Amino acid sequence: MQLSEDQIIKLAPDAASVKAGKGLASVAKWVLRGASDRALWGHCQGSGKNPYQTQVDLQNIAFKCSCPSHKFPCKHSLGLLFLHASRPDLFMIGEEPDWVKEWLEKRAGKAAEKKEKADKPVDAEAQAKRQEARHKKVLNGVDDLQGWLKDLVRSGLLNVPERAQSLFAGISKRMIDAQAPGLAGMMRQLQEIHYFGEDWKYELTAGVSRAYLVSESYKHLDRLPLEWQDEIRTLVGYPQTKEDVLANGEQVSDEWLVVASESQQQDRLTVEYNWLYGRLSGRYALFLQFLVPGALAEMALLPGSVVVADVVYYKGVASTRVLFREQKGTGEPFIPLGKGCCTGIAGAMQIYRESVTRNPFTYEVPVLVSGVRFVIHEKQVWITDRDEYLVPLTVGEGCKLKGFAVTGGREFTGFFLAGERSWRVLSLWIEDKYYTLSNEYNG
Incomplete structure (x- = not known):
């Protein structure tokens, strides 16, 4: 597996490690360099007498190094990857040495044990008893939540922005105590709404309605189809093991x-x-x-x-x-232009409508769309297509600059998360090249 520089940077724990790793991406630093289909390995000469033994599992990306660093991957592992990305011809191709082979086999053994454990049957009877005890506790919490939401609506929503930071803290904690972390998360999302923007009223009413509908559905769980029982339980906060x-x-x-x-x-x-x-x-x-x-x-x-x-x-x-x-x-990487990719925005909108019709609790729907380009109108970033459909995007400044820089106004294929009022673009392909536009997600 040949990793690009961008992919290696994605693996690094911090910017300092990236800088240090690039500093070690020199043939003079490595007294041994080897590669196979499964792994990279090398000896990096440091300040001590003995070089550091560094190895990278390329099949299931993992790292091991004899250096004392507590960072994973360490700078030596990153340096080995950076060197291989830029000069693979400097690596001797062949069978792994014993110290690399033993490490790979040990990792494969742990993976097999994990798979065997995952395949063991679940004790359904014991699980049912635990679920019943929790169900009663959650029902009490649901009653408290619904009463709280009704009081909130009765008292009016206009003063919510000025007291949002404290308003939702108590009810969120109550949902945690009721073992309903999913409902607690919905309350935290209401607290984190951008109340200085113009859309807070829509987001607040939609969030309040969503929480009430989920809690009401939970009260009538036994009347729902099995797939909806699973869905509501997950939304309330039951983990699926x-x-x-x-x-x-x-x-x-x-x-x-x-x-x-x-x-x-x-x-x-x-x-x-x-x-x-x-x-x-x-x-x-x-x-x-x-x-x-x-x-x-x-x-x-x-x-x-x-x-x-x-x-x-x-x-x-x-x-x-x-x-x-x-x-x-x-x-091998490919451009996703086949099944599931829409040519133009109209098809993607149809997929979004069908998805939220089937599951109204869906926040964002993943869609791949080809033949679109970025435009700006009144400081808002949009995507448009040849049929002149327009969709507003929610993008950070860095994402916007990179998107316009790599596309230059040209058509591209993009991966989007489609929402009710706007979409988010996470990546794109143009001229057979892939670019990630994902920023750290803030909810």
Whole structure:
């Protein structure tokens, strides 16, 4: 697997590591350089007597180095990758040495144990007892939430902006106590609305209505179809265990193009959103990773790369979230112009309408659209197509500048998350080149 410089930078823990890694991307620093289909390895001469042993798993991106650094990947691993990206001809191609082979085999063994554990059957009886106890607790919390929302509407919404920071804190904590973290999250989203903008009234009323409808649906859960029971429970905050998803979810095997990645900070936790597109199925998949500071992601999904894998979808209505059952290798990057990609905005709008009709609780719908270009009107960024359809975009300044710089007003194929009032552009392809436009996601 050949990584680009942009993909390597995506792996780095911070800007300082990128700078240090590039400083080590010199043949003079490495007394040994080797490569195979599975790995890179090398000896980097530091200030000490013995060089550092550095190795990189290219199939399931991972790193190991004998240096004392607590950063993952360390600067030596990044330097090895940067050197290979710029001068692959400097690496001796052949069989891995024993120290690299042992590490790869150990990693493969852990992956097999993890898969075996995930395939074990779930104790349905014990699970049912736990769910029943929690259900009663959540119902009490739902009653409190609905009473609180009714009082909020009765007292009027005009004074919400000036007291938003304190208004939603109490009810959010009550939902946590009621073991309904999904409802608590909805209350935090209401608190984080941009109340200095012009759209806060629409966002607030939509958010209040959404929370009330989800809570009311939960009270009548047993009357709903099975897929809607799964959907409402997930929205309320019931986790679907990995074991349950892998045992009962829909499995799809495909070549998955990582069309976009973005991250969101939640307290001290980083949530990484990885959007995938299946080359054969034309389906979208969302893989989430939750990272604490200093932790290495379970999987390094690099925007623009292709993963050959079996994924399993979470249960729910038109669910896109997935788990990886098995990663079989990597594939060649491609432009997603096949199944599921719309030519022009009208087709994408139709997909959005169908998606929110099927599941009205959907926030954003993933769409691939070709034949569009950026335009600016009255300081607002839009996309337009040859039929002169227009859609407003929510973009940061950096994303806007990069988008116009790489497209130069030309047509492109873009990956968007379509919302009710605007879309977000996360990546694009132009002249066979891939560009990521994802900024850190703030909700």
